[in-house]
Amino acid sequence: MDGGKTPAHELAIVPEGMIADLLTRQASFDAVEKVFAAMASGDAVNFPVVREALGHEDALYGFKGGFDAAGGVLGLKAGGYWPHNLERRGLINHQSTVFLFDPDSGRVKAMVGGNLLTALRTAAASSVSIKHLARKDAKVLGMVGAGHQAKFQLRAALETHAFDEVIGWNYHPEMLPGLAAVAEEMGLPFRAVDLPGLRAADVIITITSSFAPSLLADHVSPGTHLACMGTDTKGKQEVEAALLARASVFCDEVAQSVTIGEAQHAVASGLIDADSVTPIGAVINGTHKGRQSADEITLFDGTGVGLQDLAVADAIVTTALARGMATVVPI
Incomplete structure (x- = not known):
C-alpha cells in the first residue's frame, strides 16, 4: 500500500x-x-x-x-x-x-x-481422449452427428492424430456435406456410411443431442476408441448401454458421468458400476495404464465440467x- x-x-x-x-x-x-x-x-x-x-x-x-x-x-x-x-x-x-x-x-x-x-473446450476434451486412449495405428475416424459442434470435434481430432479417412453418419444425412467440407479442408477423404458401416472406424466421436441410442454395440469393432460427447443431461443417450459393458469406460468426472453422462444408463441397468469408471486424468498422470490391448474398446464419457x-x-x-x-x- x-x-x-x-x-x-x-x-x-x-x-x-x-x-x-x-x-x-x-x-x-x-x-x-x-x-x-x-x-x-x-x-x-x-x-x-x-x-x-x-x-x-x-x-x-x-x-x-x-x-x-x-x-x-x-x-x-x-x-x-x-x-x-x-x-x-x-x-x-x-x-x-x-x-x-x-x-x-x-x-x-x-x-x-x-x-x-465452450465449443473449443468440448472438442479439446475428445481430442485429449484420442491422444491417451486410441490405438496409435488408428487410421479411420468415424463421426456420429453433423451439427455445429461436430465440425469443431472433427477439426480438433484431425489436428491431434494422423487419420487417413473420415466416415460419418447423421440422422439428417443432408447435413453431412458440412463434415465432408471440413475433412477436405484438412486434406482427407470423407465417406457417408450407414450405422453398421461405422465398424470400419478405429475412433468414433458421437456428438448428438439424442435421447435414444443410435450407435449400438454391434456397430463397433474391437479395438475402437469412442469419445461420447453429447450426453450431459438426465435421459440423454447416444450409444447402447451394452456398449459400455463391452468397453473400458473413462470420463472427465465420475460423479457427472454416472448421473448425467452416457454411463447413467449402463449404471442404472446394472451393466457396470460407478467404480469401474475411470477419470481420464489418471491416464494422463500415469496412475492408470489406459488402453491395455489392441482389441480393447475404450470409451470416453465427456459430460463437460466447469x-x-x-x-x-x-x-x-x-x-x-x-x-x-x-x-x-x-x-
Missing part, C-alpha cells in the same frame, strides 16, 4: 468477438489436458452444478464453477440454452460468460465470452493481456 490507500484493482474483459483470434485448438487442448490431470490428482475440484428452467423463453440457465489449486484458477461459467434465439434474434441458442476470481482475495479479475470457448471452461478462459486472458487485447477496467 502507498499512503494508506488500497492498491488499484483491475478487471480484464475479453469479449466473444476476440476469442477466435486468441484461442488456438492447441492452447485449448493443453489447458484441458492439464486440468483433467489436476482433477485426478485431487488438486482441482468442480463445484455442484446449478441448472434451472427459467419459466421464461423456455430457457435453461445455470452455473458451473470450480477451483484449480494447481493452476491458481477460481471461477464460474454462467449461461444456458435459449431455444428461440436463432429464429427470433439471430443469436446462437447457447449463451454463456466465464468469470474468473483471484483465489487469494476473492476479487473478480476477468470476464470472458463463453460461447466459442474446470474445463475456467482453464481455457484463463489461457485466453493470459494471451489477451500479453498482446494488449483485453479491455482493462479499474474497479
